[in-house]
Amino acid sequence: MTTTSPADADREVVHAGRPRPRRGISLSDAGPPIALVVIFGVFAVLSPDFRTVSNVQNVLDAAAVLAVVTCGISFVLMMGSIDLSAPGIMGASAIAVALLVANNRNDNDFGLFGVAVAVLLGAALGCLSGLALVVLKVPSFMTTLGVSAVGLGVATLMFAGVQPNVTDPMLEGWAVERFLGLAHLTWIAVACVLVGALVQRYSRLGRYAFAIGGAEEVLGLSGVRVAPYKVAVFTMAGAFYGLAGVLVTSQLGAGLVQAGRGYDFSAITAAVVGGTLLSGGRGGILHSVVGVLLVTVLTNGLVQVGVSPYWQGGVQGLIVVAAVAAAVLPQRRRNQVTK
Amino acid sequence: MKFTSRHTAAVIGVTLAAATLTGCTEEAGGGGTAAAAGACDPADVTLVGQVRNESNPYEAAWLDGGDAFAEQVGLTQERLTYDGDSTRQQEQISQLLAGDTECLVMNVLPNGDSDTPPIVEGAEEAGAYLVTQWNKPADLNVTDYDSWLSHITYDGVESGKQIGDALAEAVGGSGGIIALQGILDTGAAKDRFAGLEESLAANPDVELLDDQTANFSRAEALEVTKTLLTKHGDDVKGIWAANDDMALGALEALQQAGRDDVAVVGIDAVPDALTAIEDGTMTATVSSDGPWQGGIGLAIGYCVATGELAVEDIAAEDRAWYAEQFLIEQDNVADFVSPETDEADFACDNLFSRSQGAMS
């Protein structure tokens, strides 16, 4: 949970001799995709149910929500911050959207506009974490934890004891209707990933988020005011969580306060497994997507090959550690700082 | 770092001094009022209802039922929630019991079986009137305690069996089903599954293809069902869920998979499930009357606290009992759509009218 100072980075290079300047993907980036292919292959051999087309569809559909959450969290991790606010923000936006589209609680029927409001609510809550980070100078670990609690509170307030059920055909359709074999939800997630990747590559926000993770102090020396970008990144992450809340609501057909339970750690796990460093400055959306698929394939595959549900979590944990170890070990140096 | 050293010394000093001077005792300050005294002024009674969270319709309705009862006797209910966190429930209870416990009435939903003993013992020690519902270890006897007035639950084995039978009927007496279990650490989940097993024994042509836990959660049920549907495909004719939330999650999964030929049953009779039964998408559920549960626990405590009912006058069979429940299917669902509490249910001489007999 710390940054590598530029000096460390310098040294790394000096000691590694003189690597050729590179632009593309390095060998260390190839680890997670290889792991994904290997794990997929192993399950495919072990379980005939796993290698069916319908199961592959199922895996992709199941990965949709996590992918959207991970899109958001990747930007935050890239900056070297951390974000635990997904459960709260998703809960709030899930209830909000359920109350805004056609539902059994009130006469609202705002359709897409309601979805937009829920996403905005997520963005606003994300903005709150960002503001607390830059204004109060409280570490993101705490601000996002606090905002998560606030989000759950807001969700509980709106919930008011009666489950809001979605009757809006559009929102329900997202989870049911299919295009090219995948649910609309999954296509929305794919779109999110594309947007995320474009933002990361082509927008100042994305590049600065990356730079903040690399050497925040340098940005200051170059006359870049970092704070607005940090707030913007958290806001964007919040919007992604908001959308994820909407997707969960669409899947469940109802707004649940617990819509986002567990997504914080799963998303971090996915991002890290995909090769994003918690210390920031490395990784990205496409890395994270590989991580999401890895985690989802694991979950699905373990059920398919019939591993006891008790053990599933443990096996997953073990594989995550092993995956990271496999990625880290070849690059191990003496006196390397590991936090 | 100055913070450290001086503090260290001070704290160690004080503790050691305290320890050596006074020795150790078993009692904290206060507490320990005689239990069954039962002479509280009705206005002095504090009513507390505690459930997991308010973000669950059944439990929110429970608290609302408690409010309704409180209003009936001119009091307010303190609503506590612990977010399904056993530790937090214990913490809240012990904090509550550290306050004024003289006329305290608690209607508690323990998070799991194992959470009941410490709550019971805390209440006993502090002399607070306690009614628990749903979860209790089988070997813990209510009659051994004075201030633990009653334990109410539904016969989970019976519920599990009833919906199991209904499911068997719905699939035409033969075919594969999958089961979604609740939180494995709860008596309710275990009993209900035992009921399903009884039902399966009685319907030998119904085959249990798979059982997985979805922790009573709608979202988890959705995921688990999706995976199991892929795994077993068209062999699945029915889904047995240990509560309605999971049944509703399973319904979503079925809808997303484009399957409308699978029967789904659940337990609890939450409003959404009732609607689903009305629509015909769900087959059956068993009623658990949340509002009544929220009121009755407080009512028992209130009656004892105000002296209208003495603990020793409560029959042993009413100290731990099964409440009345109904199998709800499409033909009788209309009767249950809007549960109302009936003030008469909470009258001190009518408290145990819904009893279906002592817990076995």
Added chain:
Amino acid sequence: MTTNLQTQPDPRVPAPAPALEVRSLVKHYPGVKALDGVDLVVRQHEVLGLAGENGAGKSTLLKALVGLVRPDGGEIWVRGEKVRLRSVVDAADHGIGMVFQEQSLVPNLTAAENIVLGSEGPGVRRGIYRWSTMRRLAQEQLDKIGSHIDPLARTDTLTFADRQMVEIAKVLRIEERTSHPPVIILDEPTSVLESKEIETLFTQVRRLREFASVVFVSHRLDEVLDVCDRVAVLRGGRSVGEVPAADAAPADLHRMMIGSTGSDDHYHGGAGERPDEASRPRLVVRGLSGKSFRDVDLDVHAGEIVGIVGVHGSGREDVCRALFGAEPTTAGEVVLDGEKLDLSGTRAACAAGVGYVPAERKTEGMVGPMSVADNMTLTKQQSRCTGPLVRPRKQATLVDRWIERLSIRTPHRGTAIQSLSGGNQQKVVLARWLVAGDVRLLLLDHPTRGLDVGARSEVYRLMRELADSGVATVLLADSLEEAIGMSDRIIVMSDGRATTQVAAPAGGKPTPLDLVKEMV
């Protein structure tokens, strides 16, 4: 547009307004007067050297010039106009930019992005990057200084010297912000460069003069005189004088800096007895190989200082770290005083009496927020302990003694080491190996990097003293002159191999040229 009017060439005024002028600048820090009325004039199209010891106020002055420090008094004039500089951006808008002493590039961005960072201009439209434009902008900057770096290479894959070029290219971006020749400040640009790289840099600096004014800061006085037109000297927060570079010798500058006649030969060449060459060496290295070096043989006698020289990539730093167990080895044997040295880790090396002063003082040499005392006793814990217990009083006595012996200037032994000046920090780091009195082999990796003349001189004196007391020393010097001046013997390394050995006894020193021939 007043600026433009004022800088219009006026036939009645013979010389144009100075590019930059500082008038009686004052800056107080709690307890310290960092700037005490500094005056400075930077003419257009000149390279002005700025010299002064650590603590003379150089860095504060430079920071004030780029808006990182708000002065308490005095004025800054840019091309005849009085300005207030509130931030780096402000300074850049006035055409002032600085290459910072510690490289300030974002390692995980491309060179192009670093060059345009903070002033992307047409490279970013509505928050969206236009990579082709960005690349072109960066290429223009790189072309200006004649560098052939790929603008889209990730910065952390570039060599150190290339990164320095990127920094200069980046600083030149400020040209785009103003219509005037910019003022470029180079703060210690050479401190980590090898001689060849320095030469390239100087060529660029001379080119810069064509269209900009340059303020050049370095501790190497010969360099300053080499590249600058004029040198201004600071002492104790005041300007003490200016000399045209052509007329001055390093000794003159040095005299001005310290305010008295200093010895030109600050290397204190081998005053003690010559180590007995015939005796068994204290350190015997045979066939040491690692990732970036092969088959290195090395002998160091007690009381001897052996310098290792070589260009970047020669592997000398890694050999040094390997001897301390901080870099893995694949083959070879190291014997210290007849006993095989365990190279598995730094602990073992410390226990065997090996000491190491890393080049990166701030990140590797010291623990910044910890006190002087704790830093000094970090390694030799036994020196402040009785059995397993720390004895604060024992530590205090010991630390105070060493603070006095090495004349470390610190308000208190409990002061955080990061608030000391570089030279004093380095002395604490050195003292770390001395407090227990059991050090037998000292590995010094650029021990004088970033230190001023006075502090250097003290470090040299200390090294000499340690050698005389029998410590064997391996020195990776900051400059060839330093290596020659300090060492009794010099090993030349090239491409990971120790190629040549040159004796350098007092009175029989080789010339830098001799060594350079061997190095390439």
Added chain:
Amino acid sequence: MSAPVLTTPAPDAVVPGRPTVGQRLTSFMPVIALVVLLAALTVADPGFLTLSSLTAAVRTSAPLVVLAAGATLVVLCGGIDLSIAALCSLATVFFALWLPDLGGLTTFAIIAATGAIGALQGVAHVLFRIPSFIVTLGGMSIFSAIALVISDAGPVRVVDRDATNWLTLYVGGVVPMAFVVALVLVAAVSLVLRLTPLESWIRATGYSESAARLAGAPVDRVKIAAFTVSGACAGLAAVMLVSRNFSGSPTMADNLLLPAVAAIVVGGTAITGGHGSLWRSLAGALVVTLLRVGLPIVGVPSAYEQILYGAIIVAAVALTLDRSKVLIIK
């Protein structure tokens, strides 16, 4: 040694060696936050500030204090331990299962076992250079899985209460024994750190691992030790939980993870390592406990309780964080 060549007058350095009033205030901030919170709760419900109520609160806080204290060591070294809660849950199950065989020795066996498990994580961390976040995240799910399997996913009742009864006693009639144990633990660990080179090593490791290593500090061993103590503390906390709940359960302590980390941060320990202390975590744990149990008890409705919890915890950190010690807030 001869007089230094330096003739420039030394800057009149009067930077005081002793902390200023402001610095002192920052170091007491956790306590101030605690007092302010207590006062606020008392204003909200005057009945809250009673001896028995405070007694109950500190009794409640004991396991959290112990968990947070252990994890503080790891945080001081610059890492993080996310496995404490899951390990604690696992330990409650172990305790319940072992008690019939081991009797009075169970407590020690548990602490030894969890210490060993902690050490194992530490070894994995330093040997394979896997970030502690990942190692302990993996540990978290593995311990949970083991706990579920060996307990058959259900609570294990503890019938023989003699082994844990001592923890339910009260010292001097008012101070719960569990809290005294927690205090003694914090005091003892702090004292050991202070009196031995350990504190130097831990702080050096946390502030700058590479510098510590190059100074010959036993960085790897210090880290493993920190994880060991953290694990052992999880074991002790488990014993406390069992003494309170009369059972072990595979999920019993799982929800204490975020409160424990919150306690550390609220105490003002820098999550990046180096700066902080166990005493700060003690104060932090009390603040978090007051928030967890105090808010609902004084009658804050559950929805607002969560909002307030979130807001207060951020405010508390804003108050206690010594920003002069942390340059960049991530």
